[in-house]
Amino acid sequence: xxxxxxxxxxxxxxxxxxxxxxxxxxxxxxxxxxxxxxxxxxxxxxxxxxxxxxxxxxxxxxxxxxxxxxxxxxxxxxxxxxxxxxxxxxxxxxxxxxxxxxxxxxxxxxxxxxxxxxxxxxxxxxxxxxxxxxxxxxx
Numbered sequence: 835x836x837x838x839x840x841x842x843x844x845x846x847x848x849x850x851x852x853x854x855x856x857x858x859x860x861x862x863x864x865x866x867x868x869x870x871x872x873x874x875x876x877x878x879x880x881x882x883x884x885x886x887x888x889x890x891x892x893x894x895x896x897x898x899x900x901x902x903x904x905x906x907x908x909x910x911x912x913x914x915x916x917x918x919x920x921x922x923x924x925x926x927x928x929x930x931x932x933x934x935x936x937x938x939x940x941x942x943x944x945x946x947x948x949x950x951x952x953x954x955x956x957x958x959x960x961x962x963x964x965x966x967x968x969x970x971x972x973x
Contacts, residue, residue, distance in 0.1 A: 838967065842910065843902075845964045849917070850898040852960065856924065856953045857891030860884055864949035866928075866942040867935055880942035883932040887950055890924035894957070907968040914964040921961065925954035 860866075866884035897917050901910055928934055928947040935942050 838970070841967055842907075842964070845960060845967065846898065846901040848960055849901065849914075849957070849964065850895065852953060852957050853891060853894040853898045856950070856957070857888060857895055859949060859953070860887045860891060860946065864945040866946050867940050878935060879932055880928070880934045880940070880946070883928045883934060883942065884946065886927040886932060887924050887946075890920055890927065893920050894924065901964075911965050911968045914961045914968070917961050918958060921954050921957045925951060925958075 861884075866880040867878055894917060897913055897920065900913050904910055904913065923931075928942065928950055934940070934947060937943075
């Protein structure tokens with residue numbers, strides 16, 4: 835029982851760290867193209883993909899904090915299960931939901947999209963591990 839609780843707390847810290855990495859990273863480290871005006875005076879679409887990932891990262895960070903509040907394994911499973919669709923939406927924002935710039939050498943395609951994909955894939959794996967650990971029966 836104690837081992838399961840410690841492992842669950844470690845996973846909660848890992849989920850919070852990954853969520854914050856996605857949220858802060860998309861703004862300061864692997865951000866989209868500068869908010870320059872595209873053709874005909876419109877803001878480039880990759881800016882809005884960055885904003886979508888940022889907003890979803892905030893939601894994931896708050897949900898990760900909830901894992902520290904709720905102690906019952908059923909509640910933790912429910913929170914982790916709710917995090918999976920939010921993580922998938924963050925994964926789909928760049929290029930699927932909101933198109934990125936057309937040139938392949940732009941920052942949104944070379945840094946933002948691969949970084950968002952990498953972090954969200956790791957987040958989904960850790961969320962699934964958290965669900966499996968909390969569903970296991972104690973011996």
